[in-house]
Amino acid sequence: MRPKVYISSKVSDEVKAYLDQYCECEMWQNPERAITGQELAEQIGDAEGLIAAGNAISERLLSAAPKLRAVSNISVGYNHNDLDAMKKRGIIGTHTPYVLDDTVADLTLALMLAAARRVTELHNLVRGGGWQRGVGEQLFGLDVHHAKLGIIGMGRIGEKIAKRAKFGFDMEVSYYNRSRKPDTEERLGVNYLPLNDVLEQSDFIVLMTPLTAETKHMIGEEQFNRMKRSAIFINVSRGETVDEAALIETLRSKRIYAAGLDVYEKEPVSPDNPLLQLDNVVTLPHIGSATKKTRDDMAMLAARNLVDALYGREPQYVIPELKN
Ligand SMILES: NC(=O)C1=CN([C@@H]2O[C@H](COP(=O)(O)OP(=O)(O)OC[C@H]3O[C@@H](n4cnc5c(N)ncnc54)[C@H](O)[C@@H]3O)[C@@H](O)[C@H]2O)C=CC1
Numbered sequence: 001m002r003p004k005v006y007i008s009s010k011v012s013d014e015v016k017a018y019l020d021q022y023c024e025c026e027m028w029q030n031p032e033r034a035i036t037g038q039e040l041a042e043q044i045g046d047a048e049g050l051i052a053a054g055n056a057i058s059e060r061l062l063s064a065a066p067k068l069r070a071v072s073n074i075s076v077g078y079n080h081n082d083l084d085a086m087k088k089r090g091i092i093g094t095h096t097p098y099v100l101d102d103t104v105a106d107l108t109l110a111l112m113l114a115a116a117r118r119v120t121e122l123h124n125l126v127r128g129g130g131w132q133r134g135v136g137e138q139l140f141g142l143d144v145h146h147a148k149l150g151i152i153g154m155g156r157i158g159e160k161i162a163k164r165a166k167f168g169f170d171m172e173v174s175y176y177n178r179s180r181k182p183d184t185e186e187r188l189g190v191n192y193l194p195l196n197d198v199l200e201q202s203d204f205i206v207l208m209t210p211l212t213a214e215t216k217h218m219i220g221e222e223q224f225n226r227m228k229r230s231a232i233f234i235n236v237s238r239g240e241t242v243d244e245a246a247l248i249e250t251l252r253s254k255r256i257y258a259a260g261l262d263v264y265e266k267e268p269v270s271p272d273n274p275l276l277q278l279d280n281v282v283t284l285p286h287i288g289s290a291t292k293k294t295r296d297d298m299a300m301l302a303a304r305n306l307v308d309a310l311y312g313r314e315p316q317y318v319i320p321e322l323k324n
C-alpha cells in the first residue's frame with residue numbers, strides 16, 4: 001500500500017503529480033490562508049509523511065500523528081522543529097538547503113539598497129505628493145558601493161551575499177562565523193573578524209545565522225551600541241536572533257541609521273508593532289525565498305526528500321542534527 005502523506009500548503013501541479021506517483025496525498029486546499037497548528041493536528045490523521053511549510057513540528061502535533069515517519073520541511077531553516085521530540089519517535093526530518101541561496105541573497109541586497117537609499121520612504125513621498133515640495137538633502141541616503149559589509153553567519157547564503165557585495169558593489173567584506181572559513185576567505189577575498197570588530201567597523205551588518213539556543217538574541221542593546229551611528233542593520237535570518245525591543249529603541253533614537261528586516265520575533269507582524277511606524281526601517285513579510293521558481297524548486301526537493309524517506313532510501317538533505 002502506498003504511504004499516506006499530508007501536504008500542509010498548496011504545491012505546484014508538478015510537485016503534486018510527483019508525489020501522487022508514490023503516495024496517497026491529501027493537501028491543504030485554502031490558498032487564502034495558511035493552515036493553523038490546530039487544523040494540522042486535526043487533519044494529519046494516519047499520515048506517514050508530512051510536507052511542512054513552516055508549521056511547528058511540536059510534541060503536540062506528533063502525538064496527533066501516531067503513524068508519522070517523516071517530516072519534510074519546505075525550508076532550509078528548521079528551528080520550528082522540535083528535534084528532541086522527533087528523535088524520540090525516530091522520525092526522519094529533512095530540509096531544503098542550496099536551492100534558495102541566490103534568491104535569498106538577492107533579497108538581502110534589495111534590503112541593503114532600500115534601507116541605504118531610502119527607497120520605501122521616497123516611494124511613499126512620491127505617492128503622497130511630497131515631491132512637489134522638492135527633495136532636499138535631508139532625504140539623501142548612503143552609498144552601498146565601496147562600503148564595508150559585515151556578515152554574521154558565513155554559510156551557504158552568507159557566501160552568496162558576500163559574492164554579490166564584493167564583485168557587484170565593490171564592497172569590502174568581513175565576516176564573523178562560529179568557525180573560520182579559510183576556503184571562503186581565499187575564494188571570495190573576505191576577512192574574518194571577531195564579532196565585536198564586525199559590529200564596530202561595518203557600514204552594513206547582515207545577520208545570516210540559523211536560530212539556535214546560541215544565536216537567540218545574539219544581537220541586542222550591547223551589540224547595537226557598538227555599531228556606527230551610520231550603520232545599517234539587515235536581518236534575513238530569524239526574528240528571534242535579535243532582541244526586537246532593543247532594535248526598536250535603537251532605531252527610534254536613531255542610534256543607527258536604518259534597518260532592513262524580513263523576519264520578526266512574532267510573525268506575522270502585528271499592525272501595532274512600533275517597527276511599522278518608523279521611517280528608518282524597511283519591512284518585508286518573510287519573503288526571502290519567495291519567487292515562484294525558487295518556492296517550486298524547494299517544494300520539489302522537499303517532495304523528493306519525503307519519498308526517499310518513506311521508501312527506505314537516505315534522503316538528500318536530512319536535518320544534520322537528526323543524522324545517525
Ligand atoms: N528570510 C528568509 O526567507 C530565509 C531565512 N533563512 C534563514 O537563514 C539561515 C541560514 O541559512 P543557510 O545560509 O542556508 O545556513 P548555513 O548553515 O549554510 O549557514 C549558517 C552559518 O551560520 C553559522 N553559525 C551558526 N551558529 C553560529 C553562531 N552561534 N555564531 C556565529 N555563526 C554561527 C554557521 O557556522 C554557518 O556558517 C537559515 O537557518 C534560516 O533561518 C534561510 C532562507 C530564507
Ligand SMILES: O=C(O)C(=O)CO
Nearest residue numbers: 074075076077288289
Ligand atoms: O527556508 C527558510 O528557512 C525560510 O525562511 C523560507 O524560505
